[in-house]
Amino acid sequence: TGLRVIKTHLPTTSVPYSPDAVYVTVIRDPKDVLVSAYYFALGLLGIRHKVSPEQWLDLCLDKLLLVNRWAEHTAGFWAWRDRPNVFVRTFYQLKADRTGAICEIARTMGVELSEAEFDAVAERSSFPYMKAHESQFAPPNSPLRPSQSPAQMIRSGKAGESREWMTGDIRSRLDTVFRRELKLIGSDFPYDEHFGERSSEKSSSGS
Numbered sequence: 001t002g003l004r005v006i007k008t009h010l011p012t013t014s015v016p017y018s019p020d021a022v023y024v025t026v027i028r029d030p031k032d033v034l035v036s037a038y039y040f041a042l043g044l045l046g047i048r049h050k051v052s053p054e055q056w057l058d059l060c061l062d063k064l065l066l067v068n069r070w071a072e073h074t075a076g077f078w079a080w081r082d083r084p085n086v087f088v089r090t091f092y093q094l095k096a097d098r099t100g101a102i103c104e105i106a107r108t109m110g111v112e113l114s115e116a117e118f119d120a121v122a123e124r125s126s127f128p129y130m131k132a133h134e135s136q137f138a139p140p141n142s143p144l145r146p147s148q149s150p151a152q153m154i155r156s157g158k159a160g161e162s163r164e165w166m167t168g169d170i171r172s173r174l175d176t177v178f179r180r181e182l183k184l185i186g187s188d189f190p191y192d193e194h195f196g197e198r199s200s201e202k203s204s205s206g207s
Contacts, residue, residue: 017080023077023083026094027189029092029159057170064181071178071182071187074187090194092160175195175197
């Protein structure tokens with residue numbers, strides 16, 4: 001097809017927009033993002049063995065680590081969602097219907113997949129395949145990273161894992177913080193519909 005892929009975590013304010021490009025965006029429950037970042041980002045920096053999960057969550061709540069970035073990223077791409085060349089889904093939605101998502105993304109890209117190509121995409125987007133090929137996704141080795149604190153890029157593949165990692169009180173406090181940040185930006189992203197406690201519990205049980 002001649003199509004090429006650029007992967008980025010940058011918000012829309014830093015991503016050039018073109019009607020000739022296709023934008024595929026996955027919005028993840030920010031509480032799960034904080035869990036993932038604990039293993040990946042702190043592992044990448046080589047300091048995870050020095051920071052407990054409790055200390056990490058305190059930093060995220062007190063210093064708003066990653067909070068502003070998540071809200072900015074979510075608000076920007078959510079505002080683009082109705083453009084014909086933009087595909088926006090939550091991680092929960094992708095987990096619930098990966099086959100449907102592959103078909104929708106292909107349509108958005110204007111690509112027709114043969115049965116063999118579809119099967120290859122389905123296989124390579126599965127957690128077992130990515131976990132088995134984790135080295136292809138891993139960042140470069142860093143001299144700052146001790147062997148006992150590795151960066152984990154492909155870790156669990158779960159949706160809603162914050163429920164196993166945080167108390168209900170912490171989850172509720174984080175929900176309040178993320179709602180506030182979205183409101184400050186002026187975003188109409190329906191946070192509670194996708195990531196509120198009832199929504200997260202329902203999505204987790206079905207994933």
